[in-house]
Amino acid sequence: MKSIVAKTLFSTHSYIEYRKLVSDLLSEGKSTGNEQSESLTNYSKLNEARMNRLDKTIAIEEVIAHKLQNLENHYIWLVLSEGWCGDAAQILPVLNKMALSSNKKIDLRIALRDENNDLMNQYLTNGGRAIPKVLIICKEAGIVRADWGPRPTGASELMTNYKRDFGVIDEKIKTDLQLWYLTDKGISVQQELVGIMESIKYNRL
Template sequence: MNNTVHVIDQDLINGALDYHGYRDMIKLLLQERKTTGNNHSDEMVAYTKMNDQRMNRWDKKVMINEELTEIVKQLPAMNWLIITEAWCGDAAQNIPFIAKLADLNEKINLRLILRDEHPEVMDAYLTNGAKSIPILVMLNQQMEEQGKWGPRPEPIQKMVLESKQKPSLDKLAFVESIHKWYADDKMQTIQQEFIRLIKNFNTHE
């Protein structure tokens, strides 16, 4: 938790995008056939276009259960910072849920930064040594870390780790299986993960 003292401060939060700004940025980049980062290949732009469509769908479909809704509404003022990139499939699947969650409490300030523009932040939140995204860092008003989540729900993370041990894996089929999992799960797993996460907060005003 000491990482946040060095890499996340109020200036970073103030300069970061809100969710609507993030979505607008992606749409503007797509109009120019670009994505975030430096790789604007047709493949990366195609991923980004698909992700924009996924986020559009989730923005309309995300439903927060009653238990999680009540827990989030009771939180004190907080800053939630997401590390992301537009081309990341897991980001597109999970960020609309996090945004909907933050909207439940006007005291939650949700902001997003791009991974490759903030290497010092990403390096403080590696997953098994990898720059996996999205990562959500949840901080109180004193900029003390209360919790973090990411880069994906635990069942998917297990699938990804196991896939790394299979050199002959059909990558396209594997990615399709991940997105099918998200569609079938309908945000149920991530809601339970957030209930457990927030219940472990040491919150104070």
């Protein structure tokens, strides 16, 4: 497992590099990932606009930034993502702002899911390759200490309840999900990730 993570890290992108990669592909009428379609390209365009907005509006709570800056160790947040993923578009800008506010305690790296099947298959959600998936790697130990994703708890419950009640994932729930993210303003992602970081601190190997 450690070798799979190390191999993946060699092909990761910084947040800025990831944004440029997605943008460059869109200029060619493409999206990231093995599958190419008009719908996926359109989702990628929509996500790029969302991320541009979130880069300007997302704010990290002062208490969250303080906790990140006072982490005892240094970490890599390795995120499996794709440009067409709506959840990733909502979450990656938050992760980026958290990493930037951590006083270099966190290094955010992004890998494309479809280029890293071996790693993705180790972190399935209910048997599916759901993204984004965040792997929290302790730099000093070189091991994955925890993982998170693909959504905050509130967003996951929204999707689960809708699928239970209606049996489908349709455009209505996709719209409702985006409204949930808009209202939440990235707070749930911040709180859940910091909670995990604190649990790592107090549960050492």
